[in-house]
Amino acid sequence: MSYKIQEIATKPFDGQKPGTSGLRKRVKVFQQEHYTENFVQAIFDSVDAKGQTIVIGGDGRYFSPETVQTILKIGSANGVAKFIVGKDAILSTPAASNVIRKYKAYGGILLTASHNPGGPNADFGIKYNVSNGGPAPENVTDKIFEKTKTISSYKLIDLPALDLSKAGSFTFGPSKVEIIDSVKDYVELLESIFDFDLIKSFLLTNADSFKVLFDGMHGVTGPYGRAIFVDTLGLPPSAVQNAVPLPDFGGGHPDPNLTYAHELVENVESRNIQFGAASDGDGDRNMIYGKGAFVTPSDSVAIIADWAEEAIPYFKSGVKGVARSMPTSKQIEYVAKKKGLNCYEVPTGWKFFGNLMDAGKLSICGEESFGTGSDHIREKDGVWAIVAWLNILAFANKKSPNKLVGITELLQQHYEVYGRSFFSRYDYEEVSSEGAQKLVDALNAHITKGTLAGTTHKSASTGQTFTVADTLNFDYTDPVDGSVSKNQGQIVTFSDGSRVVFRLSGTGSQGATVRMYVERYVAPAAGAAELATETAQGLKGLIEVALEISKLKEFLGREKPTVIT
Incomplete structure (x- = not known):
């Protein structure tokens, strides 16, 4: 096949700085002439993929098929030897991480904005993953950003678009393409990780009393859900809903939480379903929800860590260590202490877990933002977490054959041993960037001057008092490579062990998102009634105090959060 490589003149665009989750902007921004091409060329200029294998996949959102063709044309023109591409441009983030690792690829380009909405007026994203299957570290993303600021041209191979709808091997100019x-x-x-025979036996034996519903939220995991829950585990097709990936996610917001996964919650409650689960747009997040029982991500990773060695074959040889992101509750720390495991606290961003995994220090980890995973890949993995729960429930019921153990029972058992970290997150999305910065500046001023330490605050509605023990800005020194990450979030701790964390999030495509995390620990000795209190009631007083101390409503001009999880 004859082909010609063109050199297209261009100029830099402002603001093409990728974060841990890549470059995220509105679709219309990426559709600007040269915009996407500039960023893709900057990737290839930065990672030197000549003669290498690159994986391409994504969550199927609007503008993905066109961008795959752009990557193929620019990558081939820059000497990429082989591309491995998900059929129809579909490849979940966890699946892409697995493919990179399994086939020893040089890296991968993922087209996703994760849990953000899709469609022509919504969000798009491009993310580069390195050879371990995890997100590119800062030294790579910084290099990409520097390239975007000086780019003057990009290379493009002059070939017609490749049909992505058929699996197989193809030639694309000088490159090979495996779909x-x-x-x-x-x-x-x-x-290879879970005991599928045990799960299947449990589900079939208890088909009438233990029903399952998986919600793909019209994101990438619909086909994965069908393959696992229906084809492999033998559940009826009705056990999977919203399973067709759509460019606009069916007009919904593919974020698996109580607000946006309301259809799952409603069906679980109305149909008396014991185990419900949802995943997000690109498949790296999850929510576990059974009738009357919501599992916080903080509790979820703690329970998986507690049962892993006993219940899940992959961990039979032992758990190397556990970890949580800083905003995540400390519930997993109580498990680690009892089991004699190292527990690491890292900044938000899966790359920090990846470093620990590559060094053999970490097996199981989680973020409070509905991300849970292990060292089987280098991304958080929503479907993995869901199957882990089913494996644990199947094992728990094998141990207690005379009484059905469901989500509620598993949570109660856990709290009776470890106590409970009441935990909630308030998201204020697309707020004024100026107001968000003022909030952060005010908190940092308290931290610098120490003006909050020792002050006592009373909740008007509950009468509870909370005395501030300390305030700090979370900094992290990586124990593997010594790199330092500063200013990762403002923390207010109280004398009773409670804490509140404030963070400016980088996952939105415009404006600012402020997240407030509230945590209050109750020891096992408090008794079953206190441990079973509704989360909102358990945290009511502390939330009032947190809003008062931070003056959040005043700075952001918002009376209520966009989402509460």
Whole structure:
């Protein structure tokens, strides 16, 4: 096949700085002439992929098919030897991480804005993952950003678009392209981790009393859900809903939380379903929800860590260590202490977990933002977490054959041993960037001057008093490579062990998102009634105090958060 490589003149665009989750902007921004091409060329200029294999996948959101063609044309023109592409441009983030690792690829380009909405007026994203399957570290993303500021041209191979709808091997100019089944490798991976025979036996034996519902939220995991829950575990097709990936996620917000996964919650309650679960747009997040029982991500990772060695075959040889992101509750720390495991506290961002995993220090970890995972790949993995829960429940019921153990029972058992960290997150989305910065500046001033330490604050509605023990800005020194990450969030701790964390989030595409995390620990000795209190009631007083101390409503001009989880 004859082909010509063109050199297209261009000029830099402002603001093409990728974060841990890549570059995220509105679709219309990426559709500007040269905009996407500039960023893709900057990636190839930064990572030197000549003669290498690059994986391409994504969550199927609007503008993905066109961008895959752009990556193929620019990558081939820059000397990429081989591309491995998910059929129809579909490859979940966890599946892409697995493919990079399994086939020893040089890296991967993922087209996703994760849990953000999709469609022509919504969000798009481009993310680069390195050879370990995890997100590019800062030294790589910084280099990409520097390239975007000086770019003057990009290379483009002059070839017609490649048909992405058929699996197989193809030639694309000087490059080879392997279009793969996006589900097959991932299902095989999970089958090597979990006891599928045990799960299937449990589900079939208790088909009438233990029903399952998985919600793909019209994101990437619909086909994975069908392959696992229906084809492999033998559940009826009705056990999976919203399973067709759509460019606009069916007009919904593919974020698996109590607000946006309301259809799952409603169906679980109305149909008396014991185990409900949802995943997000690109498949790296999850929510576990059974009738009357919501599992916080902080509790979820703690329970998985507690049962892992006993219940899950992959961990039979032992858990190397556990970790949580700083805003995540300390529930997993109580498990680690009892089991004699190291527990690491890292900044938000999966790359920090990846470093610990590569060094052999970490097996199980989680973020409060509905991300949970292990060292089987280098991304958080929503479907993995869901199957982990089913494996644990199947094992728990094998141990207690005379009484059905569901989500509620598993949570109660856990709290009776470890106590409970009441935890909630308030998201204030697309607020004024100026107001958000004023909030952060005010908190940092308190930290610098120490003006809050020792002050006592009383909740008007509950009468509870909270005395500030300390305020700090979270800094992290990586124990593997010594790198330092500063200003990762403002923390207010109280004398009773409670704490409140404030963070400016980088996952939105415009404006600012402020997240407030509230945590209050109650020891096992408090008794069953206190441990079973509704989360909102358990945290009511502390939330009032947190809003008073931070003056959040005043700075952001918002009376209520966009989302409460």
